[in-house]
Amino acid sequence: MCAELLAVTLHTLNHSSFSFDVSGLLRAAGEGDVLLLIEDGVYTALDANTLDRVRDAGMEVRLLEPDVAARGVGERLPVSLGLVDYAGFVALVCDTDKTVAWF
Numbered sequence: 001m002c003a004e005l006l007a008v009t010l011h012t013l014n015h016s017s018f019s020f021d022v023s024g025l026l027r028a029a030g031e032g033d034v035l036l037l038i039e040d041g042v043y044t045a046l047d048a049n050t051l052d053r054v055r056d057a058g059m060e061v062r063l064l065e066p067d068v069a070a071r072g073v074g075e076r077l078p079v080s081l082g083l084v085d086y087a088g089f090v091a092l093v094c095d096t097d098k099t100v101a102w103f
Contacts, residue, residue, distance in 0.1 A: 007097050008030065008032045008033050008034060008096050008097060009029070009030065009033045009034075009096060009097060009098050009099070009100055010033070010034050010036060010092050010093060010096040010098070010099045010100070011025060011028075011029060011033060011034065011035045011036070011059075011099075011100050011101075011102060012035075012036045012037075012038050012041070012099065012100070012101045012102065013025065013035060013036070013037055013038070013041040013044060013102045013103075014038050014039035014040060014041045014101075014102070014103050015039075015040055015041055015102070015103060016040050016041065016043035016044055016047075017043070017044040017047045017050040018043065018044075018047065019040075020044075020102070022044075022050055022053065022054065024102075025102050026053060026054065026057050028100065029054075029057050029058075029059055030058070031057075031058035032058060032059075032060070033057075033058070033059050033060070034059065034060045034061075034062060034092060034096060035054055035059045035060070035061050035062070036062045036063070036064065036084070036089065036092060037061065037062070037063045037064065037067075038063075038064045038067055038089075039064075039067055040071075041067075042063050042064065042067045042068050042071055042073060043071070043073065045061070045063055045073070045077050045078065045081055046073060046076055046077070051078070060082075061081055061082070062081070062082045062083070062084050062088075062092070063077070063081055063082070063083050063084070064083075064084060064085075064086075064089060065083040065084060065085050066085070066086065068083060
């Protein structure tokens with residue numbers, strides 16, 4: 001069962017910032033929104049410039065742990081980033097007002 005909805009948006013990104021310009025995502029994002037990096041999107045966490053831009057926009061950043069493990073980048077990620085499993089992904093979808101997929 002989902003908890004009370006937060007008035008924020010969950011943004012999912014499945015492409016690396018090396019092949020996807022996050023400018024449009026940042027224009028659409030609001031303070032307190034959550035960016036969940038999935039699939040090849042987890043490589044975005046290795047791009048310090050993009051991470052700074054996302055954080056400066058007031059977004060929280062999370063990564064899907066199975067995708068981090070599948071790509072072998074866990075050791076190279078900033079410690080401050082939160083990992084979520086599939087249940088955590090579902091909880092984020094349930095707990096946020098809406099979800100926007102960027103691909």
